[in-house]
Amino acid sequence: MSNSPNDLTVENKEAITSLLFQLADDDFMYAYRGSEWLGLAPHIEADIASSSISQDSMGHAAMYYTLLENLGAGNANDLAHFRKASDRRNSILTERVNGEGYYMETPHYDWAYAVVRSYLYTQAKKVKVDSLCGSTYQPLAEAAVKVRIELFYHKLHWETWFKQLMSSTDVAKTKMDAALKLVMNDFGDVFSYGNQKQAIETSKLIDNEEQMKANWTANLQPVFSALQMEVPKIPEHPVKNGRKGEHTKDLDEALITLSEVYMLDPVATW
Amino acid sequence: MTTFGKVSAEMVYEALIHVKDPEIDSVSIIDLGMVEKVTTEGNNVKVVLLPTFLGCPALEIIKKNTMNAVKELPGVGEVEVEFVFHPPWTSDRITEKGHVNLRKFGIAPPPRHFEEDGSWHVDCAYCGSTYVTMENIFGPTACRSILYCKSCKNVFEAMKPVSTLM
Numbered sequence: 001m002s003n004s005p006n007d008l009t010v011e012n013k014e015a016i017t018s019l020l021f022q023l024a025d026d027d028f029m030y031a032y033r034g035s036e037w038l039g040l041a042p043h044i045e046a047d048i049a050s051s052s053i054s055q056d057s058m059g060h061a062a063m064y065y066t067l068l069e070n071l072g073a074g075n076a077n078d079l080a081h082f083r084k085a086s087d088r089r090n091s092i093l094t095e096r097v098n099g100e101g102y103y104m105e106t107p108h109y110d111w112a113y114a115v116v117r118s119y120l121y122t123q124a125k126k127v128k129v130d131s132l133c134g135s136t137y138q139p140l141a142e143a144a145v146k147v148r149i150e151l152f153y154h155k156l157h158w159e160t161w162f163k164q165l166m167s168s169t170d171v172a173k174t175k176m177d178a179a180l181k182l183v184m185n186d187f188g189d190v191f192s193y194g195n196q197k198q199a200i201e202t203s204k205l206i207d208n209e210e211q212m213k214a215n216w217t218a219n220l221q222p223v224f225s226a227l228q229m230e231v232p233k234i235p236e237h238p239v240k241n242g243r244k245g246e247h248t249k250d251l252d253e254a255l256i257t258l259s260e261v262y263m264l265d266p267v268a269t270w
Numbered sequence: 271m272t273t274f275g276k277v278s279a280e281m282v283y284e285a286l287i288h289v290k291d292p293e294i295d296s297v298s299i300i301d302l303g304m305v306e307k308v309t310t311e312g313n314n315v316k317v318v319l320l321p322t323f324l325g326c327p328a329l330e331i332i333k334k335n336t337m338n339a340v341k342e343l344p345g346v347g348e349v350e351v352e353f354v355f356h357p358p359w360t361s362d363r364i365t366e367k368g369h370v371n372l373r374k375f376g377i378a379p380p381p382r383h384f385e386e387d388g389s390w391h392v393d394c395a396y397c398g399s400t401y402v403t404m405e406n407i408f409g410p411t412a413c414r415s416i417l418y419c420k421s422c423k424n425v426f427e428a429m430k431p432v433s434t435l436m
Contacts, residue, residue, distance in 0.1 A: 045405065048409065048410075056324065056412055059324030059412075063324050142358075145434060146324060149434060149436055150432070153407055153430070157407065
């Protein structure tokens with residue numbers, strides 16, 4: 001397959017565009033939810049780490065949106081800020097609120113949920129990015145190498161939190177188990193490629209969905225074994241599939257907040 | 271009327287020595303290994319840069335400063351500055367001079383080696399002691415970590431090692 005956006009067939013371009021939107025929107029929402037934790041994490045080291053990880057992840061989203069811009073999908077900033085919920089392709093997991101309340105007031109965010117979501121999402125991102133390093137679409141393969149390097153530190157960080165809280169006090173364990181259940185309820189579309197599944201898989205942009213799930217489970221196996229836990233099963237059918245534009249009201253609310261400043265003056269340089 | 275000679279890649283590199291990391295002003299983008307390629311065509315110049323970390327907010331500033339530095343060259347025509355992802359920037363691109371100047375700023379340069387488990391060690395940026403502890407892998411910027419020296423009792427920073435082998 002070709003390396004230049006100009007010589008792609010229509011079908012290929014559609015598949016690449018679809019996959020890029022999934023990757024970009026996932027990291028964009030993940031970074032946004034992470035940024036809401038700013039100043040609220042349990043201690044200062046956790047705060048610095050989680051804001052740094054959010055910043056990196058926003059950088060990954062920005063890069064995917066730039067690859068989309070290069071394919072003629074529109075201006076990268078507009079793609080991030082202007083698209084309505086039904087055009088978004090992020091997984092449900094990444095759009096969920098951090099907990100009750102609003103970060104500008106008195107939020108009651110759940111750190112156990114943040115740790116479990118971040119860890120399992122980062123592991124999912126890792127198996128995708130590992131596979132994307134061998135993508136037939138060269139610009140994406142090259143970008144994946146870059147993301148993979150940065151992801152190393154994210155995984156290390158969330159794995160440490162995950163292991164420690166899971167093997168901590170009864171209160172911690174109870175909260176973590178509850179969070180794990182919530183996160184897994186939303187995991188059904190994380191490895192879905194949506195309507196372009198066939199095109200994405202046959203053109204070898206990334207390994208197929210089943211392979212991704214198997215790799216994710218295999219990577220988690222040693223960690224869960226050490227904690228004397230079973231790796232949770234990924235739901236067969238998602239309740240809603242974000243890859244097909246199905247979303248919760250959490251996304252609508254997030255989009256209003258996150259695009260507020262950009263909407264004020266879209267041509268300003270920040 | 272003044273006439274200028276041809277703008278050479280060498281002259282561009284000379285100019286780029288003065289473009290510093292906006293957050294570490296002792297180190298140039300050349301010493302950070304961010305300059306991938308400089309090409310000239312007539313008096314037009316193209317500079318290809320590698321981003322250190324993708325989410326680094328300093329990238330736009332570096333791009334602008336690079337543009338301005340090259341534009342100051344006498345007789346220069348069109349100037350283009352572009353970031354590319356390939357090859358990926360890795361911390362072993364930082365030059366020896368870069369290592370020296372990072373230390374001057376109180377930042378330990380990135381170690382060249384990793385342990386098998388992915389961990390790594392640096393000596394104190396101030397006193398050189400090896401008796402240090404990692405406080406936080408994440409630091410004030412994406413590319414830095416925070417450590418503590420048990421010998422001179424200073425908190426210091428280290429540039430994170432990044433490698434495609436990770």
